[in-house]
Amino acid sequence: MATSPAGPPPPADGLLSAARRNLRELAHGLSHASHPPTPLFADSPRRWLRLLPYVVVVALTAVLLPVTIVVLTDGYGLSGGVAGALAVGQAAPLLMLVHRPLQAWWIIFAFDVLGALLVQPDRQEALWPWPAPVIVGHLFVLLALGLRERRHTLIGVWLVIGAAGQLLHLLVPSREGGGGLLLFVLGAPVLVIGAAVRERSEAQRLLVEQETISEAERARRTLLEERARIARELHDVVAHHMSVITVQADSAPYRIGGLSDEARAEFASIAAGARESLGEMRRLLSVLRSDGSRGELAPQPGLDRLQQLVEATVRAGVPAELSLAADVRDAVERGGVPQTVDLSAYRIVQEALANVVRHAPGARTRVSVTARDGRLTVLVVNDRAREPGAPLEVSGTGHGLVGMRERVRLTGGTLDTGPLPDGGFRVAARLPLPPDRPPAASVNPEDS
Known part of the structure; x- marks a missing residue:
């Protein structure tokens, strides 16, 4: 018996397509924040913890702004006006970290790159392309990102920082300094710490939600069990009254004289309906008493x-x-x-x-x-x-x-x-x- 030749295997998801997919995810993470612009720690029941991020960013901005101006003028040869403009662009967006850390990073990163192209280190040991105030500010930005954003966003930010540092060294090979590598190396553990804290908080929140759901389910199951138990006991009460109706309807023709044939038929119909109702109740009870217990067949207490x-x-x-x-x-x-x-x-x-x-x-x-x-x-x-x-x-x-x-x-x-x-x-x-x-x-x- 002849067999047809096997067709070509279906195209596999190779390295190239996987790389394109990951790049798309990284680009989406860099351009779209993964959280609404709500303040950091806004859900905390402690007021001081809700106010802490504002205090930190205000204090950080107040310290870095003058320090950056001094460092850029004294150590990198910039004029006061240019240094002030760069310092504002690099430090003022830190105030956005509480609500929009990803947008703040884009602004700060753009001014950091601009500053790296403008500065002329006066001393050989000066850091380049990222001066010391830039590194400190960037580490706080990375920590805020780690506390709010997804992993793809954090990886994308880290890779962009490393690529920008290497690209600046390639564009300006005459300038030396380990600032690019230093920020790239220090940024990794900061991002990991921030992400670990965020994921731990998320896991605790999900655990509390699950415990709440489990507690609600336990309460609902308890309620259903009690209702089933009451229904079983109520059957015995209703069955008693239905039995009374059956006995009275069956005995009425013998206890009451002079009944017409229509009345006798009516009593017989009542007795038959009562017996049918008792049968239906017994079938329902067999479902409710799924454990097969016979102890509940005893007379109900009072x-x-x-x-x-x-x-x-x-x-x-x-x-x-x-x-x-x-x-x-x-x-x-x-x-x-x-x-x-x-x-x-x-x-x-x-x-x-x-x-x-x-x-x-x-x-x-x-x-x-x-x-x-x-x-x-x-x-x-x-x-x-x-x-x-x-x-x-x-x-x-x-x-x-x-x-x-x-x-x-x-x-x-x-x-x-x-x-x-x-x-x-x-x-x-x-x-x-x-x-x-x-x-x-x-x-x-x-x-x-």
Whole structure:
């Protein structure tokens, strides 16, 4: 079987194209600043650090301007007017370093090159093409660039400085001096130091942002977990009422005499709809209970089990006491407290006591449940911890406080939490109670 000859290999990205690409990046970095013209250290919370760059550039300009004039007139033979003009061009743009260091470098560099072409060193040991004040000023410019610009810009600036020094030596071979090489060598570590500080600050900023995002994700995951837990418990409450509807609809034809065929069909339709709703809820519950736990199938607790909860807390080392008002006991016994409120009140007390055990071990704790003005008030107050414990997070990232808030929101109540002046902590929840109503009909547990 004949095979066709292989075609030519695709053109590779050779050294020439890579060099052109890098040159384009360097040119773009030299002509475009990589940051907005915001002041250096503008985001710092310390006022003195925000003012420090201005103080430095003003002091640097005030020192270099007269020194440059003196050096150019005494050591390089320039007249006072020419030396003053060059000094202004080389020193005054230093005031731009706080906002626009790259633009300041271009201005200073242009005047440095012009000065190198005009000066005539009177002494053999004088630096050329960059006098000593030029080198000092340039090093501060390079440091400001390192703190603000990208790597491509810094490399481009460094290479331009080195190339300019060598080119000036080639154009004027009669002049000698190590200023060009000295600035090129000293500029490298200054740029590296500035870039290292900038990248470290950038890494710290990104780390803080990532920690903030992670904290927000943890809080969101905690909230979703609590809502799923509440949904699982709410299923049991709603399933009870749906079971009551099913039993009442099925038994209505036998309990009520003289029903028409239409009424019997209506009751049968109600019972069928209730059974279908129960089936849908069970399927939803199977998704929420993804861990396969069977312990949650037990009857949900309520206010009648608060005494057992407090006793368990006492056994855990927390001296706790319970005050349950008589009218609350009566309402619980006759079914006057809705199951959602009953369960939410129990869970709020449970979470509050768990927080005491974790964050204030050994603190005396008082639990009070009262009913007044159509509201059930749950109050849990603990004293200062007798031994140090983990600080309680009151910002809403702990499971306990998130669970309390979600349960109070479910019932339409209010929640008030916060530290006390004596070092303790208070949790106060107010849950609405419905008007007095007859107790719910009993239901066969097998139907739920």
